[in-house]
Amino acid sequence: MGTILVENRAGVETTLKAEFSRNLMEVMREGGVGEILALCGGTCSCSTCHVIIDPAFVDRLDPMGSDEHDLLDNSEHRSPTSRLACQIVFKETMDGLRVKIAPED
Amino acid sequence: MQHWDVLIVGAGHAGAQVASLLRQQNFKGSVAMFGDEPEHPYERPPLSKDYLSGEKTFDRLALRPLSFWAEQGIEVVPGRRVVAVDAKAHRVRTASGEEFGYGSLIWATGGAPRKLSCPGHDLQGVHSVRTRADVDRMMAGLDRTKRVVVVGGGYIGLEAASVLTKLGKSVTVLEAQDRVLARVAGEALSRFYEAEHRARGVDVRLSVAVERLEGEDGRVTGVRLVDGSLLPADMVIVGIGIVPAVEPLVAAGLPPANGVEVDEYCRTALPDVFAVGDCAAHRNPYAASAAPIRLESVQNANDQAKVVAKFLTGQPEAYDAVPWFWSDQFDLRLQTVGLSTGYDETVVRGDPATRSFSIVYLKDGAVIALDCVNIVRDYVQGKALVKARMKVEPPLLADGATPLKSLAAA
Numbered sequence: 314m315g316t317i318l319v320e321n322r323a324g325v326e327t328t329l330k331a332e333f334s335r336n337l338m339e340v341m342r343e344g345g346v347g348e349i350l351a352l353c354g355g356t357c358s359c360s361t362c363h364v365i366i367d368p369a370f371v372d373r374l375d376p377m378g379s380d381e382h383d384l385l386d387n388s389e390h391r392s393p394t395s396r397l398a399c400q401i402v403f404k405e406t407m408d409g410l411r412v413k414i415a416p417e418d
Numbered sequence: 419m420q421h422w423d424v425l426i427v428g429a430g431h432a433g434a435q436v437a438s439l440l441r442q443q444n445f446k447g448s449v450a451m452f453g454d455e456p457e458h459p460y461e462r463p464p465l466s467k468d469y470l471s472g473e474k475t476f477d478r479l480a481l482r483p484l485s486f487w488a489e490q491g492i493e494v495v496p497g498r499r500v501v502a503v504d505a506k507a508h509r510v511r512t513a514s515g516e517e518f519g520y521g522s523l524i525w526a527t528g529g530a531p532r533k534l535s536c537p538g539h540d541l542q543g544v545h546s547v548r549t550r551a552d553v554d555r556m557m558a559g560l561d562r563t564k565r566v567v568v569v570g571g572g573y574i575g576l577e578a579a580s581v582l583t584k585l586g587k588s589v590t591v592l593e594a595q596d597r598v599l600a601r602v603a604g605e606a607l608s609r610f611y612e613a614e615h616r617a618r619g620v621d622v623r624l625s626v627a628v629e630r631l632e633g634e635d636g637r638v639t640g641v642r643l644v645d646g647s648l649l650p651a652d653m654v655i656v657g658i659g660i661v662p663a664v665e666p667l668v669a670a671g672l673p674p675a676n677g678v679e680v681d682e683y684c685r686t687a688l689p690d691v692f693a694v695g696d697c698a699a700h701r702n703p704y705a706a707s708a709a710p711i712r713l714e715s716v717q718n719a720n721d722q723a724k725v726v727a728k729f730l731t732g733q734p735e736a737y738d739a740v741p742w743f744w745s746d747q748f749d750l751r752l753q754t755v756g757l758s759t760g761y762d763e764t765v766v767r768g769d770p771a772t773r774s775f776s777i778v779y780l781k782d783g784a785v786i787a788l789d790c791v792n793i794v795r796d797y798v799q800g801k802a803l804v805k806a807r808m809k810v811e812p813p814l815l816a817d818g819a820t821p822l823k824s825l826a827a828a
């Protein structure tokens with residue numbers, strides 16, 4: 314178990330316990346983060362699990378695949394550290410990860 | 419009598435989203451949601467995909483954790499079915515005979531899977547794919563199943579066929595029309611999926627009609643076609659659409675129709691009664707025709723939920739979301755944007771033989787929809803074309819090397 318810090322759209326930060334090897338979208342959804350829609354259920358088809366990663370952690374994530382990269386363009390709020398939470402598998406090396414829920418499109 | 423400011427009937431995608439969005443919009447009134455399934459709200463799309471294949475367990479499908487509903491002050495009551503509505507008195511009655519009052523009623527009941535009407539339709543081993551219970555029953559019968567006949571070549575039938583093929587079953591798909599996906603996609607896409615299924619061993623039969631289901635000791639053993647031939651089967655899956663669950667509203671005074679008609683704020687003709695999701699017949703700004711349509715998609719459930727939540731919190735915004743949809747079969751990810759029904763021209767973009775291509779649908783020269791197979795880029799960039807109803811010359815669209823983005827900017 315590790316922890317992640319999630320900042321919602323109102324700027325309120327919550328700490329969530331997270332099992333390693335789970336994907337970040339499911340961790341947030343199970344943690345009750347209401348703003349995570351994840352409409353496609355984590356199949357990289359929708360981009361409604363868009364988060365912005367704290368730049369300090371970016372290097373610890375696996376690089377994104379081309380589908381994730383292309384799908385992020387669906388959002389008007391893409392930023393340099395944008396990711397799709399469902400495509401990130403939480404690992405020991407990411408413990409303490411901080412993410413922000415991207416603004417709604 | 420118990421009373422809620424907002425009572426949501428149906429705890430599926432649309433209902434759950436109305437409830438959570440009301441709280442996100444700071445709605446302070448009381449909210450309850452009744453659902454006739456035993457579960458709290460869960461995702462339906464995986465039922466014919468990762469759940470059926472065993473790749474995901476049910477707990478991973480929960481739309482929200484159980485604690486969420488209580489924390490948000492949303493009273494979720496599973497296993498409670500509404501059978502009557504008295505719109506004037508603002509009251510509903512449930513199957514158990516209890517009555518409850520509401521300020522606003524949100525009808526989010528989806529639909530019941532359409533059943534075959536031929537003899538044998540109620541034999542054991544005949545399954546619909548709509549609820550967790552349906553799919554659990556199906557999965558419980560898989561061990562004893564070698565041969566599966568899927569009736570209906572729509573998305574759900576084809577998804578089930580793809581999973582069951584991967585699980586080693588011998589699968590036949592029966593389609594009444596002369597191509598699969600006939601109601602929802604153009605011919606090029608139909609032919610592509612037909613070929614993909616056949617290449618993996620699915621026996622796809624087109625333009626066929628079922629005469630009856632044969633059985634022994636109450637259990638299905640085969641499907642008899644109108645031409646007399648018999649397809650042996652240990653399991654039959656019926657994926658021929660849904661019947662919108664709107665009888666109580668019709669009994670309450672709404673005209674019988676394909677679903678319940680709503681305006682751009684998802685209001686029905688009954689006072690303070692809204693309808694959202696699969697059961698709501700609405701005029702869609704992206705449809706080629708002005709006739710009311712129902713959309714069976716998570717996108718529509720979610721975005722109509724938003725319309726109602728905004729309306730009830732004093733920020734009315736007419737429904738104007740670009741429709742999108744996805745379907746996963748084998749290793750093919752289909753993403754659809756826009757509504758293709760009513761197109762008068764299609765353009766194939768890229769080469770289907772590469773298994774990464776798009777089909778662009780046009781009407782009067784304007785792009786109205788795209789079906790994109792294994793090409794996320796076209797799906798994302800095509801959305802701008804659909805949104806702008808952009809007129810583009812077909813040769814430009816056909817050239818897979820020209821990004822759609824550059825056409826949108828033109």
Ligand SMILES: Cc1cc2nc3c(=O)[nH]c(=O)nc-3n(C[C@H](O)[C@H](O)[C@H](O)COP(=O)(O)OP(=O)(O)OC[C@H]3O[C@@H](n4cnc5c(N)ncnc54)[C@H](O)[C@@H]3O)c2cc1C
Pocket residue numbers: 427428429430431432433452453454455462463464465466498499500501526527528529547548549574663694695696697713714715716717719742743744745746
């Ligand atoms: C197998 C399957 C695969 C799918 N795949 C996709 C996909 O890949 N992409 C996509 O976009 N969409 C997909 N869909 C469609 C999507 O799931 C639906 O559009 C969505 O669930 C609609 O939400 P809803 O809330 O309107 O209806 P539902 O989710 O069906 O919820 C309605 C709920 O109301 C309950 N109910 C009905 N009548 C009553 C009553 N009288 N009282 C109380 N409760 C009642 C029902 O039992 C149900 O639980 C799929 C659907 C299925 C079945």
Ligand code: FES
Pocket residue numbers: 338350351352353354355356357358359360361362397398399400
């Ligand atoms: S949940 Fe849809 S892309 Fe992540």
